[in-house]
Amino acid sequence: MTTTRSRNGRLNETPANERSTAGRARQRAYMIAALEEGDDLSELQELLRTAGVAVVGQTVQHMEKPHPNTYLGSGKLEELKAALKESGANVVACDDELSPRQERNLERALDTPVVDRTTVILDIFAGHAHSAEGKLQVELAQLEYNLARMRGLWTHLERLGAGVGTRGPGESQIETDRRLARDRITALRRRLERVRGSRETMRAERARAQLPTVALVGYTNAGKSTLLNRLTGAEVGVRDRLFHTLDPTTRSYKLGGRDYLLTDTVGFIRKLPHQLVQAFGATLEETRLADLLLHVVDASAPEEELNEMMRAVDSVLEELGADEQPRMLILNKADALDDDGRHDVQLRHPRGLLVSARTGEGLEALGERIEEEFERRLRDVELLLPYSEGGRLAELHEIAGDLVREDTPEGVRVTVRLPATVAARFERYAVNGQPAS
Numbered sequence: 220m221t222t223t224r225s226r227n228g229r230l231n232e233t234p235a236n237e238r239s240t241a242g243r244a245r246q247r248a249y250m251i252a253a254l255e256e257g258d259d260l261s262e263l264q265e266l267l268r269t270a271g272v273a274v275v276g277q278t279v280q281h282m283e284k285p286h287p288n289t290y291l292g293s294g295k296l297e298e299l300k301a302a303l304k305e306s307g308a309n310v311v312a313c314d315d316e317l318s319p320r321q322e323r324n325l326e327r328a329l330d331t332p333v334v335d336r337t338t339v340i341l342d343i344f345a346g347h348a349h350s351a352e353g354k355l356q357v358e359l360a361q362l363e364y365n366l367a368r369m370r371g372l373w374t375h376l377e378r379l380g381a382g383v384g385t386r387g388p389g390e391s392q393i394e395t396d397r398r399l400a401r402d403r404i405t406a407l408r409r410r411l412e413r414v415r416g417s418r419e420t421m422r423a424e425r426a427r428a429q430l431p432t433v434a435l436v437g438y439t440n441a442g443k444s445t446l447l448n449r450l451t452g453a454e455v456g457v458r459d460r461l462f463h464t465l466d467p468t469t470r471s472y473k474l475g476g477r478d479y480l481l482t483d484t485v486g487f488i489r490k491l492p493h494q495l496v497q498a499f500g501a502t503l504e505e506t507r508l509a510d511l512l513l514h515v516v517d518a519s520a521p522e523e524e525l526n527e528m529m530r531a532v533d534s535v536l537e538e539l540g541a542d543e544q545p546r547m548l549i550l551n552k553a554d555a556l557d558d559d560g561r562h563d564v565q566l567r568h569p570r571g572l573l574v575s576a577r578t579g580e581g582l583e584a585l586g587e588r589i590e591e592e593f594e595r596r597l598r599d600v601e602l603l604l605p606y607s608e609g610g611r612l613a614e615l616h617e618i619a620g621d622l623v624r625e626d627t628p629e630g631v632r633v634t635v636r637l638p639a640t641v642a643a644r645f646e647r648y649a650v651n652g653q654p655a656s
């Protein structure tokens with residue numbers, strides 16, 4: 220994991236730079252946060268744990284907005300300095316994304332390297348990316364984040380063979396850095412496009428065009444992968460760690476004689492770095508193209524936290540333009556709730572379906588609901604398929620199970636019931652210009 224990180228993460232490869240949360244034997248982090256009353260640092264702690272960093276202390280200042288120059292107030296900083304020494308920490312981890320100025324000032328005041336929440340999340344992503352596409356996406360996000368902040372681009376570019384001496388006349392070092400970083404970003408984008416155009420992706424896209432698709436979305440650690448495994452018999456990795464799944468996995472899945480595709484997606488989190496949402500745009504496309512979204516939540520989380528996680532998911536979906544599809548709320552981890560807890564969560568989310576991906580409870584009802592959801596939107600469609608498009612007929616059989624066919628001189632005339640979204644994909648074969656959706 221360390222090697223992947225240092226390959227991707229610019230911050231991680233220079234020993235002189237202690238900013239990275241990874242790649243060094245046992246980092247000891249001291250957490251700081253400017254929080255509203257009632258919030259705590261458990262999520263940052265969880266993120267650090269996932270990044271393999273030990274937490275040795277924390278300082279929280281309750282304030283409405285972080286200080287624009289130093290993040291925390293000056294009195295708090297003094298207090299922090301002493302506590303920091305005491306704790307033996309070798310890095311300070313901040314719960315928010317820091318402006319370059321805040322970061323610089325904090326490092327100066329504390330005489331300790333500072334990482335912010337975004338850097339930690341990018342780092343975890345770098346460690347969890349397995350596919351060529353995932354790795355490129357993370358590197359792109361890291362580079363863009365650092366470009367915006369102009370943080371030590373030096374080492375990175377040197378490693379890429381750009382190095383000293385490439386500076387043009389009259390160009391300041393910063394301008395050179397910026398220009399080289401932009402070139403690298405352009406090159407990465409191009410490579411990403413090529414990777415995405417690969418055959419495998421195209422095959423997946425073809426499959427998606429035909430079968431109705433259901434995407435599992437939700438906060439990291441909600442149980443999406445567990446649910447996918449349970450429903451389809453797949454073996455997607457499951458761990459009690461944040462952001463375990465980065466590469467979307469799609470499996471087919473049968474319900475009442477029809478085939479569906481079920482896609483697992485990357486988990487969301489509060490304050491998900493914007494760069495990551497952008498970089499993972501293509502991966503998250505799965506979400507936008509799905510016919511139905513299952514929003515999976517950890518129903519065993521405390522009420523306030525659950526609401527916040529749901530809001531975070533809503534806002535990412537909105538940013539992705541995936542907020543218009545039909546959505547179902549899946550209240551997972553029912554097994555971790557007692558009777559009162561179940562009653563309570565069901566009362567607060569009457570439309571949610573209580574299930575347990577672990578024990579299988581409620582999954583039959585879930586299947587029925589999915590079927591109903593598609594049933595409701597079934598359309599009777601009449602199509603004329605030319606004989607040269609025999610493959611299309613086979614697809615229809617797979618999707619619809621039942622269909623009525625009649626051979627005519629022009630081709631096969633088919634009457635079939637299809638989900639509205641699928642019908643739209645067959646529109647060009649519709650008879651009499653009758654709209655298929």
Ligand SMILES: Nc1nc2c(ncn2[C@@H]2O[C@H](COP(=O)(O)OP(=O)(O)OP(=O)(O)O)[C@@H](O)[C@H]2O)c(=O)[nH]1
Pocket residue numbers: 437438439440441442443444445446456457458459460461462463464465484485486487551552553554555574575576577578
């Ligand atoms: N008690 C209980 N635990 C569950 C259930 N479903 C999942 N878990 C646990 O929750 C943790 C996270 O599960 P995953 O399936 O990896 O969650 P995910 O939503 O795919 O997480 P990311 O890939 O990080 O977005 C694991 O420890 C699972 O064993 C459930 O129904 N009940």
Ligand SMILES: [Mg+2]
Pocket residue numbers: 443444445456457463464483
């Ligand atoms: Mg997962």
